[in-house]
Amino acid sequence: MTERVEPAWMRTLRSQAMERFGEMQWPTPAEEEWRRTDVSRLGLDSYAAAPAPKAACPREADPGTASGVIRFDGGQCTEVALDPQWQEKGVRLLPLDLALEEFEIPLYKLFHDAIKEADNRFLAWHYGTWSHGAFLWVPPGLEIAEPFVMEFAERGEGLFSAPHVAVVLGEGARASVVQHIRGDETADGPMGLLCNAAVDMHLGDASALRFCEMQELGARSLYFRHARADVGRDGSLRHVDAAFGGRLTKTRVECSLSGPGAEAYLDGVYYCRGDQHMDIRTVQHHRAPRGTSRAYYKGAVASGRTVFQGLIEVATGASGTDAYLTNRNLILGETARSDSIPTLKIGNNDVKCSHGSTTGRLNAEELFYLECRGLSAEDAREMLVIGYFEDLLASAPERYRDDALARIRERLHAPSAA
Amino acid sequence: MSEQSQAVEIGEYQHGYHFPDESVFKTRKGLNEDIVNAISHRKQEPEWMRQYRLRALAAFRRKAMPNWGADLSDIDFDALYYYAAPQEQQSRRWEDVPANIKETFERIGIPEAERKFLAGVGAQYDSEMVYHSIKEDLSRQGVIFTDPETAVREHPDLVKQYFGTVIPYLDNKFAALNSAVWSGGSFVYVPKGVRVDVPLQAYFRINARSFGQFERTLIIADEGSFVHYIEGCTAPIYATESLHSAVVEIIALPGSRVRYTTIQNWSSDVYNLVTKRAVAHKDAIVEWVDGNLGSKRTMKYPSIYLVGEGAHGEVLSIAFAGKGQEQDTGGKAVHAANHTSSVITAKSISKDGGVASYRGLLKVNEGLHDVRSRVVCDALILDETSRSNTYPYMEINSDDVSIEHEARVSRISEDQLFYLMSRGMSEQEASLMIVSGFLDPLVKQLPMEYAVELNRLIELEMTGTVG
Numbered sequence: 095m096t097e098r099v100e101p102a103w104m105r106t107l108r109s110q111a112m113e114r115f116g117e118m119q120w121p122t123p124a125e126e127e128w129r130r131t132d133v134s135r136l137g138l139d140s141y142a143a144a145p146a147p148k149a150a151c152p153r154e155a156d157p158g159t160a161s162g163v164i165r166f167d168g169g170q171c172t173e174v175a176l177d178p179q180w181q182e183k184g185v186r187l188l189p190l191d192l193a194l195e196e197f198e199i200p201l202y203k204l205f206h207d208a209i210k211e212a213d214n215r216f217l218a219w220h221y222g223t224w225s226h227g228a229f230l231w232v233p234p235g236l237e238i239a240e241p242f243v244m245e246f247a248e249r250g251e252g253l254f255s256a257p258h259v260a261v262v263l264g265e266g267a268r269a270s271v272v273q274h275i276r277g278d279e280t281a282d283g284p285m286g287l288l289c290n291a292a293v294d295m296h297l298g299d300a301s302a303l304r305f306c307e308m309q310e311l312g313a314r315s316l317y318f319r320h321a322r323a324d325v326g327r328d329g330s331l332r333h334v335d336a337a338f339g340g341r342l343t344k345t346r347v348e349c350s351l352s353g354p355g356a357e358a359y360l361d362g363v364y365y366c367r368g369d370q371h372m373d374i375r376t377v378q379h380h381r382a383p384r385g386t387s388r389a390y391y392k393g394a395v396a397s398g399r400t401v402f403q404g405l406i407e408v409a410t411g412a413s414g415t416d417a418y419l420t421n422r423n424l425i426l427g428e429t430a431r432s433d434s435i436p437t438l439k440i441g442n443n444d445v446k447c448s449h450g451s452t453t454g455r456l457n458a459e460e461l462f463y464l465e466c467r468g469l470s471a472e473d474a475r476e477m478l479v480i481g482y483f484e485d486l487l488a489s490a491p492e493r494y495r496d497d498a499l500a501r502i503r504e505r506l507h508a509p510s511a512a
Numbered sequence: 513m514s515e516q517s518q519a520v521e522i523g524e525y526q527h528g529y530h531f532p533d534e535s536v537f538k539t540r541k542g543l544n545e546d547i548v549n550a551i552s553h554r555k556q557e558p559e560w561m562r563q564y565r566l567r568a569l570a571a572f573r574r575k576a577m578p579n580w581g582a583d584l585s586d587i588d589f590d591a592l593y594y595y596a597a598p599q600e601q602q603s604r605r606w607e608d609v610p611a612n613i614k615e616t617f618e619r620i621g622i623p624e625a626e627r628k629f630l631a632g633v634g635a636q637y638d639s640e641m642v643y644h645s646i647k648e649d650l651s652r653q654g655v656i657f658t659d660p661e662t663a664v665r666e667h668p669d670l671v672k673q674y675f676g677t678v679i680p681y682l683d684n685k686f687a688a689l690n691s692a693v694w695s696g697g698s699f700v701y702v703p704k705g706v707r708v709d710v711p712l713q714a715y716f717r718i719n720a721r722s723f724g725q726f727e728r729t730l731i732i733a734d735e736g737s738f739v740h741y742i743e744g745c746t747a748p749i750y751a752t753e754s755l756h757s758a759v760v761e762i763i764a765l766p767g768s769r770v771r772y773t774t775i776q777n778w779s780s781d782v783y784n785l786v787t788k789r790a791v792a793h794k795d796a797i798v799e800w801v802d803g804n805l806g807s808k809r810t811m812k813y814p815s816i817y818l819v820g821e822g823a824h825g826e827v828l829s830i831a832f833a834g835k836g837q838e839q840d841t842g843g844k845a846v847h848a849a850n851h852t853s854s855v856i857t858a859k860s861i862s863k864d865g866g867v868a869s870y871r872g873l874l875k876v877n878e879g880l881h882d883v884r885s886r887v888v889c890d891a892l893i894l895d896e897t898s899r900s901n902t903y904p905y906m907e908i909n910s911d912d913v914s915i916e917h918e919a920r921v922s923r924i925s926e927d928q929l930f931y932l933m934s935r936g937m938s939e940q941e942a943s944l945m946i947v948s949g950f951l952d953p954l955v956k957q958l959p960m961e962y963a964v965e966l967n968r969l970i971e972l973e974m975t976g977t978v979g
């Protein structure tokens with residue numbers, strides 16, 4: 095067992111984050127963003143830190159068809175694999191703690207800005223206590239087709255973990271990442287696991303990143319996630335998230351279009367059943383001219399409650415902005431509850447901004463049509479629900495799309511077993 | 513673009529005529545139990561109303577200011593007068609209205625022809641009705657159209673049954689304030705099956721420096737009846753801030769239909785913080801037509817609670833936010849029964865640094881079926897310094913629903929401008945035509961004379977001149 099020794103700058107940043115943590119209170123429903131998700135009865139202070147992982151010295155492995163793979167089990171990095179052709183060209187896929195020295199400059203900036211902008215206690219807590227994580231660096235001009243896979247198996251009843259992912263793309267680089275967060279039976283007690291995750295993405299000028307996240311924590315766990323992306327001039331972000339697990343999830347995806355001509359696509363699917371509570375926030379922040387952004391979130395709610403709060407914010411100087419925000423909710427059960435709050439804050443007249451939201455149930459005529467063609471009621475329903483989600487997942491990497499659709503199918507056939 | 517912004521300067525506020533304040537009875541500045549008791553005593557109210565006011569005052573003190581919406585930090589509750597009675601007793605006929613008040617109305621531009629058209633005018637000068645008449649046939653039909661003070665005296669049973677039931681004083685800080693110090697407003701009761709063919713109208717003015725106006729309106733439409741109530745207001749300009757905080761309650765009993773139209777054109781130093789809410793029972797229809805042009809900051813979200821099967825609600829909202837203005841407006845529909853439907857349509861224009869925000873709620877309670885709702889918001893931003901925000905809240909707790917929402921924010925399209933200008937219009941004329949077209953679907957919903965007035969006001973805001 096080697097004690098983890100961090101560089102002094104990271105220790106300083108952690109203590110700054112913990113200082114902010116100490117100054118803040120847990121968010122209350124008095125704050126608009128937390129109005130529909132009350133965390134006061136979750137006993138947040140009673141979760142214990144997961145045991146500190148050993149300094150990562152993962153075994154090398156074969157990435158298979160992926161460009162690279164990194165796996166964590168209970169906070170410990172167990173496997174890292176990187177396609178040698180990318181390794182030679184300077185790509186780095188590392189456990190975060192092993193990247194701190196080599197990538198001090200970009201990581202210091204990412205963490206420093208995140209701590210400075212942290213507007214709630216979960217964020218300050220994450221940056222003070224992040225326990226394990228993955229780092230990906232793609233040098234300028236490299237175009238990598240196959241995704242990098244990051245798998246996190248989070249375990250431990252009554253424990254909290256704080257996994258972090260940092261992705262930095264050099265100018266003109268292109269890459270995609272698939273991140274899986276899973277839980278297991280070790281966190282199926284009454285408290286479950288508290289997973290307080292964050293992702294920081296920095297997209298250099300004219301770079302393109304596709305980041306797909308899937309969350310399948312256990313039914314009792316709590317999941318907090320904050321993903322931030324900073325998109326440079328003519329850069330392009332495609333972020334997809336799929337939420338399935340957890341008794342309570344509260345997530346935020348925030349993209350800042352900081353360079354002219356940047357674009358961002360924020361897509362997401364969620365499936366809520368049993369007594370699940372899912373609260374999802376997206377922010378499309380246009381800070382520079384001629385940006386394009388789209389947020390498109392689709393959910394199915396069998397029971398439990400979903401909250402979608404989307405925001406398009408256009409700064410005064412961001413002329414030529416084109417932004418759209420859509421949320422659709424498919425209500426599958428009588429006790430389902432679904433709130434949709436798509437908001438716009440526009441400080442500029444040279445914009446095209448709009449949003450749409452629909453909430454409804456499966457179309458009875460379409461069901462009838464399919465049943466007339468000989469499908470059972472259950473198959474007809476499945477076909478419509480899968481069709482509802484499929485268009486949104488169409489652009490995601492195949493393995494991610496298939497995984498997500500498989501989770502949706504399972505849930506359709508077990509509507510209450512959360 | 514720059515040429516256009518120069519062309520559409522807002523003109524001088526044209527309704528800023530101010531006459532010396534001649535109020536006879538006026539409470540001192542600030543608010544406490546003594547002042548509430550004095551208002552109640554002055555109005556010779558029964559004990560239950562005095563107690564109601566005092567409970568509301570306690571609630572006002574307890575309630576926090578809203579932590580959202582427009583910036584209200586400039587309001588100093590201790591620097592306001594809460595009650596002033598005008599110098600004249602309530603008049604019966606137009607001829608008895610004091611000359612200076614008549615002159616004020618003249619300058620606002622109530623046309624002679626329109627007066628004939630009016631069924632009854634409840635024109636409010638400061639806090640009391642100074643003029644009030646009801647066409648005889650309405651009286652014969654049993655329609656009650658009076659000020660709420662008279663209603664408390666003459667129809668205590670109706671008032672007790674409905675007053676504060678739609679908007680309890682605990683609802684929010686400004687509803688509590690109004691409940692404590694209310695003065696003036698309208699009381700309307702339409703008996704079963706009676707259709708009031710001509711709109712009932714009341715004009716409101718604020719005319720005392722730093723004086724908050726707290727009118728209270730209660731409309732009860734009995735089964736199968738119909739009434740259209742119109743409220744328009746315009747106020748003289750003052751350097752110190754004024755506060756207007758009204759409460760409007762509507763009870764639409766089974767099968768009735770109520771339409772409530774407001775054209776708000778307070779001067780640009782008024783805080784307009786109004787709570788308006790209607791309850792629609794079985795098969796009732798409630799429509800709010802709400803135009804907000806004036807005031808410094810407005811926060812107003814006309815609401816409809818659809819509590820009976822088959823009820824339908826509509827909100828049409830126009831907001832125009834010019835220099836220094838913040839229009840935080842919208843509408844709410846709460847579905848609490850099966851087979852209910854609602855439509856909320858909002859249009860806003862922001863210009864010269866103004867901020868227009870749509871804020872709305874659409875709520876479907878648990879276990880309902882066949883609920884339909886559609887919310888559409890359109891915003892036009894006319895220059896680079898103006899802002900537009902949209903905050904639509906949708907809370908859906910039932911599965912058999914169809915909910916649609918759309919919002920769009922844009923500027924005047926250059927293609928449209930180019931087209932019109934190539935047809936020989938100046939840029940200013942073209943902009944005005946596009947803005948009028950943008951608002952047209954709402955203007956059409958107004959009675960003719962209001963449509964004319966609104967078009968004139970928009971023209972005034974857009975070009976600084978009329979005609």
